[in-house]
Amino acid sequence: QIQLVQSGAEVKKPGASVTVSCKTSGYTFTAYGVSWLRQAPGQGLEWMGWISPYSGNTNYAQKVQDRLNLNIDISTSTAFMELRSLRSDDTAVYYCSRDGGIAVSPTDYWGQGTLVTVSS
Amino acid sequence: DIQMTQSPSSLSASVGDRVTITCQASQDVNTYLGWFQQKPGKPPRLLIYGASNLEMGVPSRFSGSGSGTDFTFTIASLQPEDFATYYCQQYDNLPLTFGGGTRVDLK
Numbered sequence: 001q002i003q004l005v006q007s008g009a010e011v012k013k014p015g016a017s018v019t020v021s022c023k024t025s026g027y028t029f030t031a032y033g034v035s036w037l038r039q040a041p042g043q044g045l046e047w048m049g050w051i052s053p054y055s056g057n058t059n060y061a062q063k064v065q066d067r068l069n070l071n072i073d074i075s076t077s078t079a080f081m082e083l084r085s086l087r088s089d090d091t092a093v094y095y096c097s098r099d100g101g102i103a104v105s106p107t108d109y110w111g112q113g114t115l116v117t118v119s120s
Numbered sequence: 121d122i123q124m125t126q127s128p129s130s131l132s133a134s135v136g137d138r139v140t141i142t143c144q145a146s147q148d149v150n151t152y153l154g155w156f157q158q159k160p161g162k163p164p165r166l167l168i169y170g171a172s173n174l175e176m177g178v179p180s181r182f183s184g185s186g187s188g189t190d191f192t193f194t195i196a197s198l199q200p201e202d203f204a205t206y207y208c209q210q211y212d213n214l215p216l217t218f219g220g221g222t223r224v225d226l227k
Contacts, residue, residue, distance in 0.1 A: 035216065045164065045207060047216040061215050095163055106154030106211045108175070110163035 002026035004096050004111035011117045012086050020114045022079040022096030029077035030054040033099040035107050036070065036081045038092040046092075050099055051079060086118045122146050122210050126219025132227040139195040141222045143208035148188050152212040155184055155193045158221075159204045168193065198224070 007021040022034065036048045049060040051070040058070050069082040079096055094114045097107035123146035133139050143153070151171035156164035166175050168184035171191055181196040195202055203226055208219040 037216075044221050045209075045218045047214075047218075050214065050216075059214050097163075102211060102213060103150070103152050104211075106152075106166060106169050106209055107216070108166045108169070110165075113163055 006111040006114045009115040017084040019082045024077045034079040035099040040092040124219040130223040141193045143191040145189045149210040149212035154209045156207045
């Protein structure tokens with residue numbers, strides 16, 4: 001079955017960086033994009049960016065584009081999200097999701113989420 | 121960016137009730153609209169894609185309709201396991217954007 005398994009919770013100080021991994025299985029990794037989204041406590045869903053494992057192309061939300069880096073390791077079917085210069089308002093649950101692409105399909109399978117807490 | 125306006129933000133209902141949620145896009149998204157269910161501490165679960173197509177394994181009491189800018193999500197007969205928060209998402213263009221959510225709780 002299709003699975004996306006994320007790395008564990010992180011606690012970081014303001015100004016630090018965090019990397020979250022997302023190991024996929026059960027489908028052809030290069031056939032779908034991976035979107036990263038986040039959800040602040042008690043808030044709605046915010047899309048952060050997308051990467052194509054096939055081409056390596058990326059697209060970032062304007063709000064985080066200067067601090068976000070998305071990468072992949074095709075050999076292990078794993079996607080990575082690095083967020084730099086963390087601030088307290090980056091505290092959120094971060095999700096990876098399989099993304100069929102614009103005008104093709106929505107984000108259909110999601111990881112379990114990774115809580116990132118930014119606190120001094 | 122395409123803004124998604126979802127209403128109501130919350131509603132109280134009883135088991136067996138018919139529940140309807142609406143989502144309006146700030147511009148035409150064709151039928152590139154999905155509906156998700158989220159329970160506390162869990163990731164969102166895709167229920168509807170293409171505005172009206174039921175994802176595999178999703179009960180038939182869930183349905184969606186609409187195209188362009190106006191969309192509707194309906195639960196025909198609310199079940200105890202349906203108390204959750206529901207979101208619409210447009211995937212017509214990046215950035216992907218979501219409605220603000222509708223919390224469905226027990227009356």
